[in-house]
Amino acid sequence: MADNRLQNESFVRQKTLGKAVHLDGIGVHGGQKAVVTLHPAEANHGIVFRRVDIAGPNNLIPARWDQVVNTNLCTVIGSDAGLTISTVEHLMAALAGCEIDNVLVDIDGPEAPIMDGSSAPFVDLIVSAGSRSQDVPRRALQIQQAIEIDDGHKHLSIQPHKYLSVDFQLEFENSGLASGHLAVNLVNGTFNKSIGPARTFGFRSDIEALQAAGYGLGGSLDNALVVDGETILNEGGLRFKDEFVRHKILDCVGDFYLAGGPVLGQIKAIRAGHALNNALLRKIFATPGACRWVNMLQSEQQASPAFAAA
Numbered sequence: 001m002a003d004n005r006l007q008n009e010s011f012v013r014q015k016t017l018g019k020a021v022h023l024d025g026i027g028v029h030g031g032q033k034a035v036v037t038l039h040p041a042e043a044n045h046g047i048v049f050r051r052v053d054i055a056g057p058n059n060l061i062p063a064r065w066d067q068v069v070n071t072n073l074c075t076v077i078g079s080d081a082g083l084t085i086s087t088v089e090h091l092m093a094a095l096a097g098c099e100i101d102n103v104l105v106d107i108d109g110p111e112a113p114i115m116d117g118s119s120a121p122f123v124d125l126i127v128s129a130g131s132r133s134q135d136v137p138r139r140a141l142q143i144q145q146a147i148e149i150d151d152g153h154k155h156l157s158i159q160p161h162k163y164l165s166v167d168f169q170l171e172f173e174n175s176g177l178a179s180g181h182l183a184v185n186l187v188n189g190t191f192n193k194s195i196g197p198a199r200t201f202g203f204r205s206d207i208e209a210l211q212a213a214g215y216g217l218g219g220s221l222d223n224a225l226v227v228d229g230e231t232i233l234n235e236g237g238l239r240f241k242d243e244f245v246r247h248k249i250l251d252c253v254g255d256f257y258l259a260g261g262p263v264l265g266q267i268k269a270i271r272a273g274h275a276l277n278n279a280l281l282r283k284i285f286a287t288p289g290a291c292r293w294v295n296m297l298q299s300e301q302q303a304s305p306a307f308a309a310a
């Protein structure tokens with residue numbers, strides 16, 4: 001399709017992996033072992049998960065906002081046939097950060113492994129595979145008008161912007177340590193350096209109830225930060241002094257990559273999480289004129305500065 005935006009600038013091309021790569025780990029909620037294999041895929045394939053422990057052909061789940069079936073504590077995607085894969089957001093964030101468009105993700109169980117609780121192991125895996133440019137322009141979802149959503153004291157909005165940026169306000173009554181504010185422009189590979197290594201977290205006081213409800217069964221100090229008031233229980237401490245809000249931005253980047261491609265817009269979040277991220281995507285696609293698909297320009301992923309004024 002013709003795109004009459006700036007013609008003196010080159011379009012970005014779609015990318016896939018240079019070769020297949022795999023890793024294994026355990027699911028943070030179910031606690032079961034899982035092997036993940038990332039395969040290169042042709043242009044316009046998108047990111048598609050495949051449950052290889054289930055016989056085909058109905059074992060494919062496209063990584064898309066309209067396949068999200070649950071957002072309680074993590075993002076779960078599901079197929080029309082009722083198969084699900086939980087906790088896809090940290091892998092999705094790594095694929096977004098590495099600007100990979102086309103990949104087939106094989107997984108031999110119902111939950112992606114948590115690894116160290118961040119996206120860094122997935123980023124390392126993708127980097128180890130190398131990437132291959134494809135002869136088709138990269139498609140980005142350009143936000144055309146402001147869309148917002150409120151749920152009690154949680155708020156999430158997006159407005160038109162040249163590239164993806166996220167401004168996140170995280171507030172906890174029971175922990176000043178875990179609270180924080182950060183604004184980041186997701187350009188120039190900033191995700192991989194400054195957001196990807198931030199780990200997921202939980203409060204010590206919530207663990208018992210969480211596990212009684214069947215969540216966090218694979219959780220440990222090896223794959224999550226555990227906070228007790230103003231104290232971190234993990235021996236090595238924090239990777240960033242504001243690691244908590246960085247992880248919330250990581251989740252946001254992963255959830256929004258379920259748009260089906262990179263999003264060009266400025267996100268503002270207050271206490272938002274997986275549920276609101278998916279609700280905003282649904283509202284964007286349900287609102288006439290709120291967005292359009294465009295061929296992505298170089299300046300939409302290479303721009304400065306990385307950190308907006310916080």
Ligand SMILES: [Zn+2]
Pocket residue numbers: 089090200247251
């Ligand atoms: Zn997360």
